[in-house]
Amino acid sequence: MASAAAAGTGYCSQTSWALRRLGGAALPSAAAAPRRRSFSVSAAAGFDNQNHEYVIVGGGNAAGYAARTFVEHGMADGRLCIVSKEAVPPYERPALTKGYLFPPEKKPARLPGFHTCVGSGGQRQTAEWYKENGIEVLYEDPVAAFDGKTQTLKTSSGKILKYGSLIISTGCAAARLPEKIGGNLPGVHYIRDVADADSLVSSLGNAKKIVVIGGGYIGMEVAAAACGWNLDTTIIFPEDHIMPRLFTPSLAKKYEELYEQNGVKFVKGALIDKLDAGSDGRVSSAVLKDGSVVEADTVIVGIGAKPAVSPFEAVGVNNEVGGIEVDSMFRTSIPSIFAIGDVAAFPLKMYNRIARVEHVDHARKSAHHCIETLLTSQAKAYDYLPYFYSRVFEYEGSSRKIWWQFYGDNVGETVEVGNFDPKIATFWIDSDSRLKGVFLESGTSEEFALLPKLARSQPIVDKAKLKSASSVEDALEIASSSL
Numbered sequence: 001m002a003s004a005a006a007a008g009t010g011y012c013s014q015t016s017w018a019l020r021r022l023g024g025a026a027l028p029s030a031a032a033a034p035r036r037r038s039f040s041v042s043a044a045a046g047f048d049n050q051n052h053e054y055v056i057v058g059g060g061n062a063a064g065y066a067a068r069t070f071v072e073h074g075m076a077d078g079r080l081c082i083v084s085k086e087a088v089p090p091y092e093r094p095a096l097t098k099g100y101l102f103p104p105e106k107k108p109a110r111l112p113g114f115h116t117c118v119g120s121g122g123q124r125q126t127a128e129w130y131k132e133n134g135i136e137v138l139y140e141d142p143v144a145a146f147d148g149k150t151q152t153l154k155t156s157s158g159k160i161l162k163y164g165s166l167i168i169s170t171g172c173a174a175a176r177l178p179e180k181i182g183g184n185l186p187g188v189h190y191i192r193d194v195a196d197a198d199s200l201v202s203s204l205g206n207a208k209k210i211v212v213i214g215g216g217y218i219g220m221e222v223a224a225a226a227c228g229w230n231l232d233t234t235i236i237f238p239e240d241h242i243m244p245r246l247f248t249p250s251l252a253k254k255y256e257e258l259y260e261q262n263g264v265k266f267v268k269g270a271l272i273d274k275l276d277a278g279s280d281g282r283v284s285s286a287v288l289k290d291g292s293v294v295e296a297d298t299v300i301v302g303i304g305a306k307p308a309v310s311p312f313e314a315v316g317v318n319n320e321v322g323g324i325e326v327d328s329m330f331r332t333s334i335p336s337i338f339a340i341g342d343v344a345a346f347p348l349k350m351y352n353r354i355a356r357v358e359h360v361d362h363a364r365k366s367a368h369h370c371i372e373t374l375l376t377s378q379a380k381a382y383d384y385l386p387y388f389y390s391r392v393f394e395y396e397g398s399s400r401k402i403w404w405q406f407y408g409d410n411v412g413e414t415v416e417v418g419n420f421d422p423k424i425a426t427f428w429i430d431s432d433s434r435l436k437g438v439f440l441e442s443g444t445s446e447e448f449a450l451l452p453k454l455a456r457s458q459p460i461v462d463k464a465k466l467k468s469a470s471s472v473e474d475a476l477e478i479a480s481s482s483l
Contacts, residue, residue: 002270020437051162052081052136055153057143058169058308059084061093062124062341063182064116066167067135069371077134081163083155085142086193089127092119094360096197097218101204101225106395111194112156120364134264146311148334165374166337168312168324168332169367172305172358177213182275187283188299191218203298204229211235211286211296213272215242217390218302220255222393224402227262234257234294236267236286246388246410251439254420259401263392266292275299305358307343318345324358328381329473338374340366349383350456351409361387380438385456405448408437408455415466417475427461427479434458435479438471447476 043096054070056063063082070076084090092114099109105412115124123129138155145154153161165234171297174190175382177183189200200222204210210226212219215237226233235242242253256266271289278284286294307323315332318325330346341363348355362384389405392483400422410428416425420441428437435458436453459482 037148048192053079055161055163056082056167056169058171059086060171061360062169062367064090065364065367066371068117069368071133073375075375081136083138084144087140089125089130090115090116096191097221098196102395103229106228114389165336169341170308171342173308175304176305177301185277185283186274186281190301206296207231209296210298211294212300212301215239221392222300223264228395234265236270238269238271248414251426252414321345321354321356329373340370349381359388385452404441405451406439407451410437412436418472419470423472425475430465433460433463435461450476450480454479457483
């Protein structure tokens with residue numbers, strides 16, 4: 001969920017703090033009315049053409065929420081086509097590293113239970129839902145070629161699609177270790193889709209020792225799930241502590257201790273040299289740069305992700321944050337072409353910079369905003385508040401469940417309140433005493449609801465009072481009184 005590891009064989013774990021920054025970047029103007037091109041396409045001679053007023057490329061979270069918005073406006077039936085590389089309709093992807101990995105006896109999540117849009121309390125959009133709403137979905141047939149001049153797409157099976165408006169929702173691909181150092185050995189797993197998760201579940205059922213490479217979101221969530229299988233689990237990463245792009249050292253220590261209580265081992269400050277195979281050809285160990293060896297029959301690699309821009313590079317890629325550059329209404333530089341979700345590099349209005357956010361919350365909201373812009377006269381700039389969360393150890397029999405949320409920007413001085421039993425909160429405060437970001441573990445629904453209000457308002461807070469707060473509840477009350 002973050003950028004790819006460095007080149008060469010000194011692979012660094014990347015956390016999933018995917019808010020890419022470009023300080024001081026100029027924001028594209030949102031003043032102009034939405035750019036729309038009239039739909040007029042003709043069949044190219046010699047091809048079995050399919051003409052569609054709207055085409056969404058990509059079958060992930062954002063595509064599912066975009067489809068819902070089309071339906072809400074009565075603009076889907078016979079007009080919309082989704083082109084997907086997956087075998088199933090869009091689903092809530094976060095489940096893949098959480099409930100999907102639980103052992104069979106602990107009620108794992110399975111499709112169709114988490115198709116979009118159940119994650120936001122909406123309807124479960126199964127394959128039947130798309131048919132009933134007149135939406136054509138091309139499964140397991142990703143786009144292989146694109147021609148913006150002729151408004152034409154070619155899929156891997158050879159289908160030619162003509163579009164009036166194109167929404168690029170291709171998401172990200174997992175960053176992989178090179179094949180030459182064992183990155184493709186049997187027993188080495190990456191997680192981006194249901195097929196990946198199914199393969200990993202199969203391995204976990206026969207595993208004894210697993211190694212997780214990466215100390216970010218993927219690593220921490222997979223390791224927590226592995227505890228439910230009672231497996232010997234080791235997490236390897238090059239940083240000093242887990243989640244370094246978000247967690248402070250003090251906060252990370254609390255979570256690391258909890259994982260250790262569940263039997264997880266940490267190897268910090270370590271780089272992977274190679275993955276070795278046993279006599280059966282399956283991965284058998286991870287060899288570190290210092291020569292040490294960690295045995296494993298299953299390896300999960302979570303070293304970040306790369307925006308899946310191909311074959312749309314000509315639309316315009318932002319070289320600083322990656323992804324396809326769009327304005328505040330998700331319009332690209334080419335009329336009638338939009339980009340949403342993980343792949344979009346958009347103006348983060350409240351912090352005045354260009355960002356690319358790899359998170360389900362942004363996928364949902366960007367999809368809705370983009371389609372509203374496309375179908376209506378809306379000219380309101382997207383004003384996203386960064387939000388990240390994690391829920392782990394939620395399987396049956398777990399001694400403690402973890403659920404944290406973060407809103408805002410993790411810049412400035414930090415004030416930590418609470419003893420992690422079960423609550424803990426961290427506040428980020430800038431040099432002007434403005435609250436920039438807030439993190440909370442195990443909050444009530446009311447406390448979690450307060451966080452976005454604080455992060456968006458950025459009130460001036462009394463740091464001395466906050467530091468002397470006797471409890472998390474007291475600290476939140478102090479912060480709330482500043483609104």
